[in-house]
Amino acid sequence: MSFSCHHLCSSEMNRHTCMNCILKNFSLLNELNYDELSILEEKRYTVSYSKGEMIYKEGTPARELLCLNSGKVKICKKGVNGNEQIVDLKKPVDFIGFTAFMYSGNHSTSAYAIDDCSVCFINKAAFDKVVNQNKELSNKIIELLARQLNRANNRLVNLTQKHMRGRIAEALLLLGNVYGISDDGQSLNIQLKRSDLASLSNMTTANAIRTLSSFVKEGIVWVNRRNIKILNPKALECISRFGW
Secondary structure, eight states: OOOOTTOOOHHHHTSOOTTTOTTGGGSTTTTOOHHHHHHHHTTOEEEEEOTTOEEEOTTSBOOEEEEEEESOEEEEEEOTTSOEEEEEEEOTTOEESHHHHHTTOBOSSEEEESSSEEEEEEEHHHHHHHHHHOHHHHHHHHHHHHHHHHHHHHHHHHHHHSOHHHHHHHHHHHHHHHHOBOTTSSBBSOOOOHHHHHHHHTSOHHHHHHHHHHHHHTTSEEEETTEEEESOHHHHHHHHHHTO
16 A cells, blocks of 8 residues: 555554654655655654763764754864864754764764754664665755765864954854744844853853953843843854954
């Protein structure tokens, strides 16, 4: 018996599956048909993580495809001094550790839950089977990896050449682009520790606090503990663009 993507049995309607996932329209898998999604669903399972918990560790094998189902995740890379720097941010239906998964290698980064989250684990053999029979998905994967490489190259240049003000401005804009703005039209839809904001901006926590305080005095942002409102987005964009 064949099914369409909208023809779900009652048991599937009552539990989360790849076929009835309401977020898949925003995913790389958005154009897969019911049968292809069923293949991914066969051995899929979901794991919940508490705020601050590690999802995977740098150097461990990437054996399964990880898709963020809910919550927020930071991707960190350990430097020569042993300190970790945030190199990427993930939102729901983003893949986590995707590059290592694609070449069946070890993770070059670590992933941590910024807040409580859940992650879907998809069997690699099942994913490879779908990719091999769906040329469009293969093309989308190549495009995704190319975009990620381009973004990483731009971030590398910006973090090494922009002054601290430019780096903090870029980090705040990035947080808004990834996680969105709250209903008030100003508040970042994420609460980030100052140490994480510093890590995202490639600077010490003290310098991040000092720079953020200068933005407050200039009326560019409003800060209350971990809550940040962007009061003057044009000024922030200008600082980020010119790097100072």
